[in-house]
Amino acid sequence: MFSHPTAVADSRAQAGGPAPLISLRNVEKAHRTAGGASYALRRISLDIARGEFATIMGPSGAGKSTLLAILGMLDMDFTGEYELRGKPVHTLGAAQRRDLAREHIGFVFQQYHLLDELTVAENLAVPLDYRGVPRSERSARVADILDRFSIVGKKDLYPRQLSGGQQQLVGIARAVIGKPSLILADEPTGNLHSAQARDIMELFARLNTEGTTIVQVTHSEENARYGGRTINLRDGWME
Amino acid sequence: MTATAPERTTPPMDADSLISMRNIKKVFATDEVETHALVEVHLDVKQGEFVAISGPSGCGKTTLLSILGLLDATTEGEYRLAGEPVSGLSAAERARVRNRQIGFIFQSFNLIGDLTVYENVELPLTYRAGDAALDAGERKRRVMDALERVGMSHRTNHYPAQLSGGQQQRVAVARAVAGEPAILLADEPTGNLDSQNGEAVMALLKELHEGGATICMVTHDSRYAEHADRSIHLFDGRVVEDTGHAESRRAGVAPATPA
Numbered sequence: 117m118f119s120h121p122t123a124v125a126d127s128r129a130q131a132g133g134p135a136p137l138i139s140l141r142n143v144e145k146a147h148r149t150a151g152g153a154s155y156a157l158r159r160i161s162l163d164i165a166r167g168e169f170a171t172i173m174g175p176s177g178a179g180k181s182t183l184l185a186i187l188g189m190l191d192m193d194f195t196g197e198y199e200l201r202g203k204p205v206h207t208l209g210a211a212q213r214r215d216l217a218r219e220h221i222g223f224v225f226q227q228y229h230l231l232d233e234l235t236v237a238e239n240l241a242v243p244l245d246y247r248g249v250p251r252s253e254r255s256a257r258v259a260d261i262l263d264r265f266s267i268v269g270k271k272d273l274y275p276r277q278l279s280g281g282q283q284q285l286v287g288i289a290r291a292v293i294g295k296p297s298l299i300l301a302d303e304p305t306g307n308l309h310s311a312q313a314r315d316i317m318e319l320f321a322r323l324n325t326e327g328t329t330i331v332q333v334t335h336s337e338e339n340a341r342y343g344g345r346t347i348n349l350r351d352g353w354m355e
Numbered sequence: 356m357t358a359t360a361p362e363r364t365t366p367p368m369d370a371d372s373l374i375s376m377r378n379i380k381k382v383f384a385t386d387e388v389e390t391h392a393l394v395e396v397h398l399d400v401k402q403g404e405f406v407a408i409s410g411p412s413g414c415g416k417t418t419l420l421s422i423l424g425l426l427d428a429t430t431e432g433e434y435r436l437a438g439e440p441v442s443g444l445s446a447a448e449r450a451r452v453r454n455r456q457i458g459f460i461f462q463s464f465n466l467i468g469d470l471t472v473y474e475n476v477e478l479p480l481t482y483r484a485g486d487a488a489l490d491a492g493e494r495k496r497r498v499m500d501a502l503e504r505v506g507m508s509h510r511t512n513h514y515p516a517q518l519s520g521g522q523q524q525r526v527a528v529a530r531a532v533a534g535e536p537a538i539l540l541a542d543e544p545t546g547n548l549d550s551q552n553g554e555a556v557m558a559l560l561k562e563l564h565e566g567g568a569t570i571c572m573v574t575h576d577s578r579y580a581e582h583a584d585r586s587i588h589l590f591d592g593r594v595v596e597d598t599g600h601a602e603s604r605r606a607g608v609a610p611a612t613p614a
Contacts, residue, residue: 181516190514210512223468231465232426232459233424274427
């Protein structure tokens with residue numbers, strides 16, 4: 117029903133509201149196998165407004181991480197339509213997608229994805245290298261973010277000298293340093309104790325109040341309560 | 356036993372070794388307790404060796420790897436890397452030597468999920484400064500060479516999430532070798548892989564070794580330790596067993612560190 121090219125624009129006109137930050141129409145992801153196709157996502161149509169804090173939940177294998185990877189443009193092997201800030205992502209070439217993602221999206225990963233051989237300050241500078249931020253501005257941006265996250269004292273330490281909670285704090289600081297309008301977080305507290313997890317979730321809540329849109333994937337009902345809306349997936353379908 | 360043991364003597368530094376450590380001690384102190392992670396470690400690793408470091412959890416093997424990799428400083432003792440004394444260096448100087456001389460491979464791959472395969476491999480090269488800095492053309496050549504060596508040059512624009520665990524670890528190996536380091540340090544490189552992918556990564560390390568790479572690998576899995584040509588066993592912060600280099604063993608030469 118949403119298969120023709122102007123479906124996104126039509127549905128928006130009907131709703132009459134401002135353009136959502138994220139708009140998916142009929143998004144499907146299939147893995148081709150010898151025995152045919154198996155679907156990771158089926159007919160996902162979804163709008164996420166600016167300033168929302170949305171949670172994607174569902175059992176293992178439901179397609180949560182696949183959906184997050186598509187939202188983050190890390191996986192472009194899907195059919196259907198995806199608009200980010202009104203830009204039709206599904207029609208863009210690889211370089212344009214990368215630029216769009218780097219301008220607007222920050223990622224937080226369960227495994228932190230810090231480089232063990234770089235200090236905290238160097239890890240924080242990594243996204244700036246890939247966003248064309250002039251060298252002269254990088255150290256100021258790093259200093260700002262260290263200050264904002266109260267981790268100035270840790271700037272010369274290596275990730276393995278930090279607790280898991282502190283590593284994830286650095287992981288979030290790295291996601292935020294590029295000034296994204298959207299944060300995508302995949303099980304951000306999956307490796308943390310409950311007290312550390314609460315600190316991290318409160319930080320997300322604060323970033324959200326300050327205007328950042330957040331989409332998180334989680335198994336935790338408690339984490340989901342920090343968000344304003346839950347999207348449930350099962351076997352690739354939205355419930 | 357300690358009462359009757361002869362007094363320990365420290366073997367002299369070996370000038371030919373890529374790595375030479377004498378009397379290395381590492382103490383972690385908190386408010387209440389001191390933990391002696393490494394007590395008295397002597398270790399020589401020659402150019403081209405493939406050394407497996409094993410031992411039970413808490414034996415000090417990860418601490419040893421951190422010190423070998425200049426991620427951490429020693430509390431006491433002398434460490435020379437490629438002839439250069441590195442035990443007394445400041446953190447910033449250690450970082451400079453590390454970036455030039457050492458390639459790391461970690462259990463959890465440590466790839467950054469929103470960078471492409473190419474960018475992940477290139478990343479450590481962009482942190483080189485001074486005389487080790489590389490121009491864009493040389494960086495590209497090294498990245499592509501490294502990806503070809505691990506059989507991943509057809510995946511340069513993929514993101515880690517689009518790769519299997521085994522492929523991700525191959526990319527991590529490419530990242531480690533792209534800097535053309537003097538030594539590769541691998542911390543449980545197969546720890547997050549199933550046995551088939553684990554074997555594939557070990558075969559890759561072996562191939563790099565046969566191509567001349569010097570490798571130190573921490574593993575608790577004896578199956579993987581057998582791929583190395585020398586095995587060191589740590590217990591309570593000491594080297595308690597060292598098979599010596601395979602060729603020295605065949606020639607009947609005793610290792611520098613007696614068991």
